[in-house]
Amino acid sequence: MMEHLTKENFEDTISNSKGLVMVDFFSPKCVPCMALMPDVEKLSDDKSDVATFYAFDTTGNMRMAMKQKVMGIPAYLFYKDGEKVATLGKEILEDKGMAAVTAKLDELTV
Amino acid sequence: MSKIYDLLIIGAGPGGLAAGIYGSRAKLSTAVLDKNAEPGGQASTTDEMENYPGFYNGTTGPGIMKEFADHAKSFGTEFLRGTVDEVDFTGPVKKVHTQQGDTYESKVVVLSPGATPRKINVKGEAELRGKGVSYCATCDADFFVDLDVVVVGNGDAAIEEAMYLTKFAETVTIIVIHEEGNLDCNKASAEKAMKNPKLKWVWNSTVEEIAGDELVEKVVLKNINTGELTDLETNGVFVFIGTEPHTDFLKGKVELDDRGYLVANDMMETNVPGVYAVGDARVKYLRQVVTAAADGAIAASAAEKYLSELETLQNDVLDVSNKKPVILAFWAPQVEESIDSIAAVDKIVEEKNGAVELVKLDTYRAKKTATQYKVTQIPTIILFKDGKDVARIEGVKNITSSAVENLLKESVEV
CATH class of the missing domain: 3.50.50.60 (FAD/NAD(P)-binding domain)
Structure with missing residues (x-):
């Protein structure tokens, strides 16, 4: 089960994080986001040894999302020691699905 | 060995789900494979749904798609998860492989891959996707x-x-x-x-x-x-400038038009026997939930007929473990002279006391088999030995008692 971040703890959590972090930016209204959510949950279980996984509901938290340069969801952001290193958005929508996320995780792990 | 489905549907949009409803209700073992956990395809991404007949009081896309899915489940349709990356339609049993590493097998495949939003293809569009x-x-x-x-x-x-x-x-x-x-x-x-x-x-x-x-x-x-x-x-x-068909994984496997849409006839048959195409990814005039659902119903019904023909042909005619020769007789209730003609053949076969078997096919119902064996006249009788067609007589004038006796004498009583 992924921990859900809020706008109050987002920045502190990320900036104090060590190693690889992935955040799933979603909203319950976004059908593609919700469709992928079970896969992300599974991924967070499978890869819990290489990264920490969080979910972030953008509803009512648009400012925080936009601060992370996210203006469309689903988006998956990757941070290394608190620094943003990658954003996946269009790859997901272009139907590469979780394969793109897994590939990015692997790429960032090595 | 894994299970072989009767009907495997790729894509759980309205076309695929309607095929699921019709297929499972006809007692075919039916599964719908989709990349998403939530069925519905593109229809799930639109809030306003004001033109599906009978649903007009605040029905949403996801709402109506859930009804479709529940309906299919109620008749026993199985729901599978996976993103298809490879298909093999060359054999009588079709194989469908997913990114997740699963392979599914089915006698019939209904393609309902849907469409994805069309891009304008201008500078900045791809780079700024998800960023405005x-x-x-x-x-x-x-x-x-x-x-x-x-x-x-x-x-x-x-x-x-x-x-x-x-x-x-x-x-x-x-x-x-x-x-x-x-x-x-x-x-x-x-x-x-x-x-x-x-x-x-x-x-x-x-x-x-x-x-x-x-x-x-x-x-x-x-x-x-x-x-x-x-x-x-x-x-x-x-x-929002329309959609493009989601058919990259089907290139070279079934016929597509030059824009990538699946080409199917009015029975939703593609150029590959046992493979059907429905919904937005098909060449058609109107792409709506209601037309996708209609496609699905037609495909499942055509598939059911195809499967029963296949079964008859396989079990009664082509099965090589059956050493006896078989006469496959094409008739039609609408063609009166064919009724008498085939009755006469029936009589001759009966007199052989089981040395020969007769399988009668209604030509209009068994179009696939008729086409496969190039039947152009009703009646036509074709003699099969060891699963192969070895001789035929075409037309009521030629199917005489003596001709049938000759056919059997030459080819059977060796």
């Missing part, structure tokens, strides 16, 4: 509260989504390629949109470029009459 460029209003409208957005397109989807966006954005500017006042959408939506004070219009124009540093800042518009380029500041670009 969007193809899904319900997903991303929230980001644009009190901001300015443009909508590209003027069909039903574009105008309806633009009106939805006015509930969030400060201004919504619609970029229309046509002369002022001309929209491709339905009249009801056009009238509503023209009266909406939050909608602004730019006519005779296309988007030439989307620009911005990390997030969208402006679009460059081109007036198609004068060629003049102008900048328009905006925070978002919503693109």
Whole structure:
């Protein structure tokens, strides 16, 4: 089960994080986001040894999302020691699905 | 060995789900394979659904799709998860492989892959996707509260989504390629949109470029009459200019037209026996939930017929463990002379006391088999030995008792 971040703890959590972090930016209204959510949950279980996984509901938290340069969801952001290193958005929508996320995780792990 | 389905449907949009309903209700072992956990396809991404017959009081896309899925489940349709990356339609049992590493086998495959939003293919579009460029209003409208957005397109989807966006954005500017006042959408939506004070219009124009540093800042518009380029500041670009079929994984496997749409006849048959195509990814006139559902019903019904023909042919005619010769007789209740003619053949076969078997096929119902064996006349009888057709007699005039006796004498009583 992924921990859900809020706008109050987002920045502190990320900036104090060590190693690889992935955040799933979603909203319950976004059908593609919700469709992928079970896969992300599974991924967070499978890869819990290489990264920490969080979910972030953008509803009512648009400012925080936009601060992370996210203006469309689903988006998956990757941070290394608190620094943003990658954003996946269009790859997901272009139907590469979780394969793109897994590939990015692997790429960032090595 | 894994299970072989009767009917495997790729894609759980309205076309696939309707095929599931008809297939499982006809007692075919039926499964729907989709990349998403939630069924519904594109119909799930639209909030407004005002034109599906019988549902008009606030029905939503996801709502009606859930009903479709529950309906299919109630008859026993199985739901499978996976993104198809490879198909093999060459054999009688079709194989479907997924990114997740699963392989499914089925006697019939119904392709319902749907379509994805079409891109404008201009500079900046791909780079700024998810950073102001969007193809899904319900997903991303929230980001644009009190901001300015443009909508590209003027069909039903574009105008309806633009009106939805006015509930969030400060201004919504619609970029229309046509002369002022001309929209491709339905009249009801056009009238509503023209009266909406939050909608602004730019006519005779296309988007030439989307620009911005990390997030969208402006679009460059081109007036198609004068060629003049102008900048328009905006925070978002919503693109609704139709869809493109999601058929990359089917290239070289079934016939596609030059734009990538699946080609199927009015029974939803593709050029590959046992493979059907339904929904938005098919060459067709109207792409709506109701037409996708109709496609699905037709495909499942055609598939059921195909399977029963296949079974008859396989078990009663081609099965080589059956050493006896078989006469396959094509008749039709509508062709009166064929009734008497085949009755006469029946009599001769009976007199052989089981040395020969007779399988009768209604030619109009068993079109597939008739085509496969190039039957052009009713009646026609074809003699099979060891699963192969070795001789035939065509036409009522030629199917005489002596001709049938000769056929059997020459080919059977060796």
